Amino acid sequence: MIDLLLDTAPRWALLHAPALLIMVPLFLAPLLAILPSGRLSWLISIAATVFSLFCALILVGQVQASPVGVVGYDVGNWPMPIGITLRVDALNSMILLLVAAIGVLSTIFSWPTVKAEIPERKHPLFYSAFLVCFAGLSGVAITGDAFNLFVFLEISSISTYVLVALGAGRDRRALPAAFNYLIMGTLGASFYIIGVGFLYSATGTLNIAQIAEMLPSLAGNRSVEAGFAFIIVGLGLKAAVWPLHQWLPNAYAYSPSFVTMFLSATATKVALYALIRFLFTVFRPEFAFEQATFTYLLMPLGLAAMITCSFQAVFQTDVRRTLAYSSVAQVGYMILGVSIGTVAGVSAGLFHLLNHAMIKGALFMAVAGVVLTFQGTTIRDFAGLGRTAPWTMTGFAIAGLSLIGVPLTAGFQSKLQLGYALFDQGMWWGVVFVVFSSFLAVIYMGRILEAIFFRPPINPRKSRKEAPILLLVPLWILALANIYFGITTELPLGLARDAAAAAFGLEAF
Amino acid sequence: MKSDHHVILRVITKTLIPVIVLFGLYVQFHGDFGPGGGFQAGVILAVAIILYALVFGVPSAMRAVPPAFTRSVAAVGVLLYAGVGFWALLQGGQYLEYQALFGEEPGGHHGQHVGIILIELGVLFGVSGAMLTIFYAFAGRVAEIRDEDW
Numbered sequence: 223m224i225d226l227l228l229d230t231a232p233r234w235a236l237l238h239a240p241a242l243l244i245m246v247p248l249f250l251a252p253l254l255a256i257l258p259s260g261r262l263s264w265l266i267s268i269a270a271t272v273f274s275l276f277c278a279l280i281l282v283g284q285v286q287a288s289p290v291g292v293v294g295y296d297v298g299n300w301p302m303p304i305g306i307t308l309r310v311d312a313l314n315s316m317i318l319l320l321v322a323a324i325g326v327l328s329t330i331f332s333w334p335t336v337k338a339e340i341p342e343r344k345h346p347l348f349y350s351a352f353l354v355c356f357a358g359l360s361g362v363a364i365t366g367d368a369f370n371l372f373v374f375l376e377i378s379s380i381s382t383y384v385l386v387a388l389g390a391g392r393d394r395r396a397l398p399a400a401f402n403y404l405i406m407g408t409l410g411a412s413f414y415i416i417g418v419g420f421l422y423s424a425t426g427t428l429n430i431a432q433i434a435e436m437l438p439s440l441a442g443n444r445s446v447e448a449g450f451a452f453i454i455v456g457l458g459l460k461a462a463v464w465p466l467h468q469w470l471p472n473a474y475a476y477s478p479s480f481v482t483m484f485l486s487a488t489a490t491k492v493a494l495y496a497l498i499r500f501l502f503t504v505f506r507p508e509f510a511f512e513q514a515t516f517t518y519l520l521m522p523l524g525l526a527a528m529i530t531c532s533f534q535a536v537f538q539t540d541v542r543r544t545l546a547y548s549s550v551a552q553v554g555y556m557i558l559g560v561s562i563g564t565v566a567g568v569s570a571g572l573f574h575l576l577n578h579a580m581i582k583g584a585l586f587m588a589v590a591g592v593v594l595t596f597q598g599t600t601i602r603d604f605a606g607l608g609r610t611a612p613w614t615m616t617g618f619a620i621a622g623l624s625l626i627g628v629p630l631t632a633g634f635q636s637k638l639q640l641g642y643a644l645f646d647q648g649m650w651w652g653v654v655f656v657v658f659s660s661f662l663a664v665i666y667m668g669r670i671l672e673a674i675f676f677r678p679p680i681n682p683r684k685s686r687k688e689a690p691i692l693l694l695v696p697l698w699i700l701a702l703a704n705i706y707f708g709i710t711t712e713l714p715l716g717l718a719r720d721a722a723a724a725a726f727g728l729e730a731f
Numbered sequence: 732m733k734s735d736h737h738v739i740l741r742v743i744t745k746t747l748i749p750v751i752v753l754f755g756l757y758v759q760f761h762g763d764f765g766p767g768g769g770f771q772a773g774v775i776l777a778v779a780i781i782l783y784a785l786v787f788g789v790p791s792a793m794r795a796v797p798p799a800f801t802r803s804v805a806a807v808g809v810l811l812y813a814g815v816g817f818w819a820l821l822q823g824g825q826y827l828e829y830q831a832l833f834g835e836e837p838g839g840h841h842g843q844h845v846g847i848i849l850i851e852l853g854v855l856f857g858v859s860g861a862m863l864t865i866f867y868a869f870a871g872r873v874a875e876i877r878d879e880d881w
Contacts (some may be wrong), residue, residue: 247814
């Protein structure tokens with residue numbers, strides 16, 4: 223299918239896909255800011271994200287067809303040490319595909335919820351901020367320059383703060399949540415840039431590929447090690463790695479439902495991509511300090527996230543907060559996979575990253591539907607919805623089962639891969655943690671599902687109130703994807719394996 | 732308004748503002764060849780209007796330079812910057828490749844000159860528009876609870 227796309231796509235798209243992928247949304251964003259109509263800006267946002275998806279598919283195809291597995295693009299035709307290069311390999315083409323696909327689905331579903339939750343005169347500005355955020359996230363994933371990565375990280379973060387704060391129309395607590403996120407996010411970005419500064423002082427270049435080339439000869443250099451520490455903490459903050467996740471639950475619980483859905487499926491994933499890029503491509507697992515980081519820092523943190531945040535999720539009364547804590551726990555799974563430090567481990571982590579984006583995307587979409595029709599997000603509000611909104615809630619249930627890891631769902635497959643990767647290294651006790659955390663997931667999802675399907679509705683007169691069709695279609699696409707990829711894992715697992723191989727700088731499997 | 736005793740302040744401000752704007756434009760166009768450029772010039776231009784707002788009040792500044800206008804200026808700035816990139820693409824170059832703007836051979840400098848001037852103008856618009864928008868957002872904010880009600 224991708225071959226067909228490569229054959230039929232126009233030449234300009236093939237040549238300039240990396241630049242167009244980020245610049246078209248970034249160009250349309252200011253245009254939306256001066257548009258008067260919200261509906262028009264929604265349609266333009268859909269067009270922009272669809273175009274980015276088209277470019278991302280082209281890039282995936284080009285990377286697979288390329289003999290070295292890398293597609294490069296020199297912005298302004300300035301070659302590497304001077305100019306900023308965009309560099310796409312199997313790892314970031316997978317992330318770009320994920321961001322663009324989620325972007326398309328979420329933009330399509332966004333209109334009814336945005337209309338209900340955001341004041342009308344702010345609609346164009348809202349979509350403008352969304353496109354900036356989208357372009358920023360794609361930019362982080364596509365750039366081959368460490369400083370440019372920081373710039374895109376800030377572009378996406380600053381627009382995210384705005385998007386989160388716009389939840390204030392529904393719940394005033396969105397404002398402190400956004401402020402908290404702003405402080406933590408800025409700290410994370412500053413730590414990252416300090417780390418890049420250290421690397422720059424040691425290597426004299428900002429290009430990721432060049433830094434990676436020079437680092438082995440700088441073994442034992444203190445500023446390289448300090449840079450590593452700063453970058454790990456900075457990106458860890460952005461990716462909500464366990465003790466640095468405090469901004470996440472509130473930001474997810476109080477932002478507009480569309481924003482929650484989009485962020486949960488993309489923002490932490492992109493930060494995690496950057497983390498993997500630095501852990502495996504720039505620094506290498508062979509470095510002694512990195513091996514120590516895996517064993518004594520990342521793995522315990524991943525395990526702690528899986529257990530503590532699952533426990534916290536059990537005790538929440540608000541569905542969105544439950545899902546938010548569960549997100550931190552799922553980041554723990556990915557960190558656990560990464561911290562095994564083998565190709566199989568990274569591929570399991572990335573595979574779970576893809577699956578989790580589908581799971582959380584579907585769950586938050588269904589929650590958005592409930593917010594829209596019943597204006598409530600507590601578990602009590604969900605009582606009996608299985609009867610009043612069967613389609614929405616079945617979609618929710620499928621994704622919920624996938625989150626738990628029931629066989630024949632995508633979530634099961636990613637836990638299976640994680641288990642294989644752990645057993646490979648003889649870490650059978652890691653599997654015990656995975657199973658225990660899944661057991662906690664049974665409890666916190668079970669509480670919600672029990673309320674949905676087995677309790678009487680709190681307001682029995684509200685009968686049959688389904689979410690609008692614009693919301694149901696993307697929801698069911700994601701829910702069916704959860705089942706489809708739970709049965710045949712060829713496509714996402716192939717992407718994840720190639721990506722993990724690319725992260726290590728190896729040829730594809 | 733009982734602001735007669737601010738008369739010196741007001742007169743000085745009125746004479747200063749054109750000078751500030753002129754200096755901003757100097758920094759802007761000097762940016763091609765030396766220190767300076769769109770970012771600094773944008774801040775200086777915005778400062779001229781912020782100074783006006785501080786001395787004559789935010790409402791009169793908003794009458795002179797309306798918030799909707801500053802927001803559009805910021806958007807137009809980004810459009811201009813990104814637009815130059817797309818222009819280069821349409822001419823068959825890479826994104827933001829100035830050399831390709833007029834399809835010149837290596838050695839021709841026309842595209843380089845025009846490209847950097849347009850880019851710097853975009854930065855000027857973007858920065859001054861954004862600075863003023865941020866200033867208005869903070870200065871024009873009406874407290875939701877009156878001070879006496881605290």
